[in-house]
Amino acid sequence: MTPKPNILVYSADQAEAYAECIRGYGFSSVKAASTLEEAKKYLPGTEVILGWKFPTQCLNEPIASSVRWFQSMGAGVDDLVSDTNIPENIILTRIVDQFGGYISEYVFTYLLYIVKDVPRMSKAQLENRWDPFISETLAGKTMGVAGLGSIGAEIVRKARAFDMNVHGLSFSGKQAQLVDRHFTSDKWKEFVKELDYLVLTLPLTEATHHVINRDVLLAMKPEAAIINVGRGALIDEGDLLAVMRSGHLQGAVLDVFETEPLPKDHPLWRMPNVYVTSHLSGPSTRDGVSRFFAENLKRFLNEQPLQGLVDRNRGY
Amino acid sequence: MTPKPNILVYSADQAEAYAECIRGYGFSSVKAASTLEEAKKYLPGTEVILGWKFPTQCLNEPIASSVRWFQSMGAGVDDLVSDTNIPENIILTRIVDQFGGYISEYVFTYLLYIVKDVPRMSKAQLENRWDPFISETLAGKTMGVAGLGSIGAEIVRKARAFDMNVHGLSFSGKQAQLVDRHFTSDKWKEFVKELDYLVLTLPLTEATHHVINRDVLLAMKPEAAIINVGRGALIDEGDLLAVMRSGHLQGAVLDVFETEPLPKDHPLWRMPNVYVTSHLSGPSTRDGVSRFFAENLKRFLNEQPLQGLVDRNRGY
Numbered sequence: 001m002t003p004k005p006n007i008l009v010y011s012a013d014q015a016e017a018y019a020e021c022i023r024g025y026g027f028s029s030v031k032a033a034s035t036l037e038e039a040k041k042y043l044p045g046t047e048v049i050l051g052w053k054f055p056t057q058c059l060n061e062p063i064a065s066s067v068r069w070f071q072s073m074g075a076g077v078d079d080l081v082s083d084t085n086i087p088e089n090i091i092l093t094r095i096v097d098q099f100g101g102y103i104s105e106y107v108f109t110y111l112l113y114i115v116k117d118v119p120r121m122s123k124a125q126l127e128n129r130w131d132p133f134i135s136e137t138l139a140g141k142t143m144g145v146a147g148l149g150s151i152g153a154e155i156v157r158k159a160r161a162f163d164m165n166v167h168g169l170s171f172s173g174k175q176a177q178l179v180d181r182h183f184t185s186d187k188w189k190e191f192v193k194e195l196d197y198l199v200l201t202l203p204l205t206e207a208t209h210h211v212i213n214r215d216v217l218l219a220m221k222p223e224a225a226i227i228n229v230g231r232g233a234l235i236d237e238g239d240l241l242a243v244m245r246s247g248h249l250q251g252a253v254l255d256v257f258e259t260e261p262l263p264k265d266h267p268l269w270r271m272p273n274v275y276v277t278s279h280l281s282g283p284s285t286r287d288g289v290s291r292f293f294a295e296n297l298k299r300f301l302n303e304q305p306l307q308g309l310v311d312r313n314r315g316y
Numbered sequence: 317m318t319p320k321p322n323i324l325v326y327s328a329d330q331a332e333a334y335a336e337c338i339r340g341y342g343f344s345s346v347k348a349a350s351t352l353e354e355a356k357k358y359l360p361g362t363e364v365i366l367g368w369k370f371p372t373q374c375l376n377e378p379i380a381s382s383v384r385w386f387q388s389m390g391a392g393v394d395d396l397v398s399d400t401n402i403p404e405n406i407i408l409t410r411i412v413d414q415f416g417g418y419i420s421e422y423v424f425t426y427l428l429y430i431v432k433d434v435p436r437m438s439k440a441q442l443e444n445r446w447d448p449f450i451s452e453t454l455a456g457k458t459m460g461v462a463g464l465g466s467i468g469a470e471i472v473r474k475a476r477a478f479d480m481n482v483h484g485l486s487f488s489g490k491q492a493q494l495v496d497r498h499f500t501s502d503k504w505k506e507f508v509k510e511l512d513y514l515v516l517t518l519p520l521t522e523a524t525h526h527v528i529n530r531d532v533l534l535a536m537k538p539e540a541a542i543i544n545v546g547r548g549a550l551i552d553e554g555d556l557l558a559v560m561r562s563g564h565l566q567g568a569v570l571d572v573f574e575t576e577p578l579p580k581d582h583p584l585w586r587m588p589n590v591y592v593t594s595h596l597s598g599p600s601t602r603d604g605v606s607r608f609f610a611e612n613l614k615r616f617l618n619e620q621p622l623q624g625l626v627d628r629n630r631g632y
Contacts, residue, residue, distance in 0.1 A: 101455045101479060109432045112425035118434075125592045128585045130577030132594040134601065139417045161477030163417060261446035269444045276441045278448040285450065 100154030205315030416470030521631030
């Protein structure tokens, strides 16, 4: 191990700001690149990359032969795992344990918006109209959380504070004790059929691609709602549109899409009861990412296991 | 004590439905009245009244001489406490422990709506516009809860799940251990000055009337927000309007008003950053009220202390 690894920070618009943060943690050899050209210039001698939308094609070239570890600035790494430009011997890590608080606030923002009927209250105010009514409550409703990593676990914790029943589905089964009922990944239809809300926090892998299809959607209760804060391609968007057009499902809250940005003319923008947001539920903040990376750098120097280590076979 | 007390249920629109509920708990002598005339007809011999907006003028008359206990259908009893028509020897009780879950969902609906900037996300969707942005979070913010009864305590519990700092002000000091910092009622300005959100759950009494006035509002941080789920007259509405027009405070969420229904031409309907709702944050549901009353009836018959007993001197 090198006591002071040569670090390259890559970001199209914030490279120097990130580099400054990393230097602030005591690492002096930090270069910043925001273009392919700059990346190529600084790669020789680089051992560690902290990157977002990195031009991976240059990782195959001799100039990148010293790179041992690539830290992504995001939590989802489906693009990196499937990227054949990245040599197998480069260690991949992703950000973990940073997004649970943020994403869970997003989830409860929309759950409460829907269940308390904010649109009805807003309309009454617009019309200067006194309109007392008794809304539904989250308490007593059943939420299903698909994916029980750090994000799913935090959503479960807040659901408890709202006195909800919580079911869970996970591939590893590791966190099954968090939920009232746990389902394995061969039991999707049994999992969804009793839910009022289905929240997707899964990573995108071969096993989860389009895992929410017509069959699963139709197995849900007609008045249920689905919330996706994982990856767009967990859901077959064509199936979702068809099923909702048929009157099934009360709502869909979508922060992620098969194609991002969501194309201007995509029908999801205009679907009734569909809430479209711009992949903002769990933002990578500079402070959060830098702190996580600095902590991982210390582990790297001390030859300790890295946090957020990606298993390419598992897919995340 | 009578083993089967004569019960009169009074409600302008739901008297018979309530009476049926109470009979369902095994009480056979239950009359239902929805007008002053019907109330007068059934009062002779009545020992217990379950009522909402009861025509109290007849409680002073000889026909009401057998009435020993009046159970209100609501949590707030400022109107009953100040009502000189009600003889002192009639025991007053209010509903308690029923509204915490419901009201706290309302509070977090609007806190999240504001902090996550739902209006910005809605506007982007209306314009088919991809607009990723990093919102604020509730985590790390400081909430002050004025009034630490069952409603305030439930708001505190949920605030913990959102990793907020929680301060509290209460008159009795009884629940001071729930919060990170506790203030007594002579320390309003010290209490509010560090808050991001001030939530009012106090009862309306002589001591709390217009307790939120110009001085207290100006002691708050300019970017703070206020949420009132207690009683309208806790706030001097004229002062609130003046202070907000001067640009102080980020928002006000008001479910209760000095005059209800809020008059059609009241300026609060149209104030920017003011959310007006129709006294719906903590509805008395028939099931909840009936269950509470039936439980209290059993206590009454067993000569046990009643739940929700009103202290006329304290004012609630």
